[in-house]
Amino acid sequence: MISFICPVCGLPLEDRGSLYCCKNRHSFDKSKYGYVNLLLSNQSSKKHHGDDRLMVRARKDFLSKGYYGFLLSKLSELCRSYLTPNACILDAGCGECYYSCGILADNPGFDFAGIDISKDALEYAAKRGAEFPLAVAGVFDMPFADNSFGCVINCFSPNAEKEYARVLKSGGILLRVVPLEDHLFSLKAVIYDKPYLHEKPQNDIGLLKLSDYAEIRKTLIIEDKEDISNLFKMTPYYYKTGAEDQNKVLDISRLETEAAFGIFIYTKEKE
Ligand SMILES: C[S@@+](CC[C@H](N)C(=O)[O-])C[C@H]1O[C@@H](n2cnc3c(N)ncnc32)[C@H](O)[C@@H]1O
Ligand SMILES: [Zn+2]
Numbered sequence: 001m002i003s004f005i006c007p008v009c010g011l012p013l014e015d016r017g018s019l020y021c022c023k024n025r026h027s028f029d030k031s032k033y034g035y036v037n038l039l040l041s042n043q044s045s046k047k048h049h050g051d052d053r054l055m056v057r058a059r060k061d062f063l064s065k066g067y068y069g070f071l072l073s074k075l076s077e078l079c080r081s082y083l084t085p086n087a088c089i090l091d092a093g094c095g096e097c098y099y100s101c102g103i104l105a106d107n108p109g110f111d112f113a114g115i116d117i118s119k120d121a122l123e124y125a126a127k128r129g130a131e132f133p134l135a136v137a138g139v140f141d142m143p144f145a146d147n148s149f150g151c152v153i154n155c156f157s158p159n160a161e162k163e164y165a166r167v168l169k170s171g172g173i174l175l176r177v178v179p180l181e182d183h184l185f186s187l188k189a190v191i192y193d194k195p196y197l198h199e200k201p202q203n204d205i206g207l208l209k210l211s212d213y214a215e216i217r218k219t220l221i222i223e224d225k226e227d228i229s230n231l232f233k234m235t236p237y238y239y240k241t242g243a244e245d246q247n248k249v250l251d252i253s254r255l256e257t258e259a260a261f262g263i264f265i266y267t268k269e270k271e
Helices: 053-064 069-082 098-106 119-128 161-167 185-191 225-233 236-240 243-250
Strands: 019-021 027-029 088-092 111-116 134-136 149-155 168-179 209-222 255-267
Touching: 053 098, 053 119, 053 225, 069 098, 069 149, 069 168, 069 209, 069 255, 088 098, 088 161, 098 111, 098 119, 098 149, 111 119, 119 134, 149 161, 161 168, 185 236, 185 243, 185 255, 209 225, 225 236, 225 243
Parallel strands: 088 111, 088 149, 111 134, 149 168
Antiparallel strands: 019 027, 168 255, 209 255
16 A cells, blocks of 8 residues: 655655554544645645636546546556556546546556545545545645655646656656647637647656557547536636637537547656
């Protein structure tokens, strides 16, 4: 089982049931959902962090319908082929743990941990049934010792390259999932007169070696207004758009759009 380190002094945190405690007696209560908040107030002055409740709930509802099941299957297959059956995996910026819970269901030997800066996301992760250690923490300053994980999953979350490299064991892998240029293009075309393409994904991570790259895509046919609304609300476009333009999407009852993902596989080279 993966253990967190104390965000104050860096010593390992021991799991004492309702709280975590280090040898220096810094202690952190678990929430009623089971996750622990390891974000110190001096690490951020903001009251709310990461994705808010509306976005998190929309994503949870949309993902639960299986539209991105093809990405989950691909990640599960990659974990199986690259990792040992009992590998330690960190889901960094785990959201509601759709991917980590799904990978674990397929491969019950894996030892998972998840962090996200949004409490709302972790509440829904617990409700999804994530039973592995979960903490509110930022990916740029993670509560784990060096060389802890065989794999870090960075799925649409910020790219904290240095931290991912630090917590990976040598020979460990980073699975980085990014949207491809035409991802959800037809959704954008409903809102914008001149929809733009996503930026071309970059593959330059200096500290880790790019070992492999895969692209997967699927045309989504969504014939449920609520699912269309949830997909829209899990993207930034909903939040950047005024009510009139939002209604262009919220009023339609059928959407055919492409989902397209790039998966970079980086390796921490053996020293
Ligand atoms: C697009 S969501 C992806 C969630 C999940 N990986 C998935 O694919 O379903 C990005 C997640 O990163 C989290 N996040 C944003 N900034 C973060 C940071 N600095 N540290 C940790 N998590 C962060 C958000 O709260 C959100 O849950
Ligand atoms: Zn401590």
